[in-house]
Amino acid sequence: MGKLSPESLKKLLRCIKVDSRVIVPPMAGYDSGVHWIDDKWLVVSTDPCIGVPEKWFGWLLIHYAASDVALFGAKPQFCTINLLGPPGTKPQTFQRIMRQACGATEDLNMAIVSGHTGTYEGLSTLLGVCTVYGVVERDKLKTPGNARPDDLIVCTKPLGLEIAVNLALMNKALAERLFGAKRTRQLSRLVVLQSCVKEALALADVNGVHAMHDLTEGGLVASLNEMAEASKLGFKIEFEKIPVSPEAKKLAEAFELSERQLLSMSSTGTILAAVNPQAKGEVEAILKNFGLEACCLGSFTKEQKRTLLKGGRAEAFPERAEDPYERILSAAL
Incomplete structure (x- = not known):
């Protein structure tokens, strides 16, 4: 269960091209990355949510990635959400999870910008993916x-x-x-x-x-x-x-x-x-x-x-x- 070994992850990341706009690129042990747009430094993190209590699925989906952004010193501000399920997942299930996610973002004063929802044959359980980003002051960045x-x-x-x-x-x-x-x-x-x-x-x-x-x-x-x-x-x-x-x-x-x-x-x-x-x-x-x-x-x-x-x-x-x-x-x- 869980993350790839550090050796396997390093091999996986070798094909990523170096870009001068990226301040903290994908690296083993780093749960967020940092890039700049104009004069701002943006911290970005993405996390899956799977195998957790359905009653709290949407809340955890938001907080997993938001926590990673906050650990880099940035206030979580915006996010995107993917909600996926196996065939037969009822619309009401997605709706309950979405209400949980909306409650979590409101509590953190975040905005949901975009996302995707659907059912797929290859899935046997609910899967969520959330990407969160926020601006960090240069002297406040923690890694x-x-x-x-x-x-x-x-x-x-x-x-x-x-x-x-x-x-x-x-x-x-x-x-x-x-x-x-x-x-x-x-x-x-x-x-x-x-x-x-x-x-x-x-x-x-x-x-x-x-x-x-x-x-x-x-x-x-x-x-x-x-x-x-x-x-x-x-x-x-x-x-x-x-x-x-x-x-x-x-x-x-x-x-x-x-x-x-x-x-x-x-x-x-x-x-x-x-x-x-x-x-x-x-x-x-x-x-x-x-x-x-x-x-x-x-x-x-x-x-x-x-x-x-x-x-x-x-x-x-x-x-x-x-x-x-x-x-x-x-x-x-």
Whole structure:
């Protein structure tokens, strides 16, 4: 499930012609690109939406790509939408999703510019694709490749919440067996945590926040490796400081997940930020205003070695992600 390996993606991108108008071209680890028109810098991101709760499909469709744009320091302003389904998809289904998407764009003060809707034989489930773009000031641009040696690695939400929330909405019986009925009801109301638009824009205004990444497909393993690769740095983090939701721990036990799978859990809406130590207090205060806690996992290092400290002992951080999202959401214990 999920993204191509960095090696496969690099091969895929080799045929793209260099264009002087493109400031940040397609690259592994970069979920947005940047180009200029006249004197403006535009941040653009596109994301699919598939295998998520239908009740929130349109909302997530907008927020996935909008979050990526915000993580680059740009306010999401405009978007296009593709809504596709298998033959037999009822018009009412598309209409419900479109109302959700319109509500999300209104909340973010975005405009829907264009799109496409249809049914196709090759599809077996709903598929949405949203492209979002917005203008960024040149000195506010943040990319995953801007981390600096000694920057703190700050995580904004516990790992695994996305999977737990979506399980509560898509497989209520299993969720209640694992988490209990009361907690399952609580989780079903936490979908909004899968967006990071508002806190990302607030963090982008902090000079000491050098880089940000969303822990989407592949979770912490994918995102931290991508930031290190893009910034040409290493890192050292402590296992005990990684915030893991209680539900993720229960899922790890129930599905016999490895440590790598636990750290690879898709955790959309969770920001990983590279922060100057002097800006730590400001970052903590901003996140507190959003009801979030700044968890410092460790720091980036000039030496390009990726280290996980566990119980005081150093070991290599996992090189490749193994996200259990699809396995968990489609399973029945």
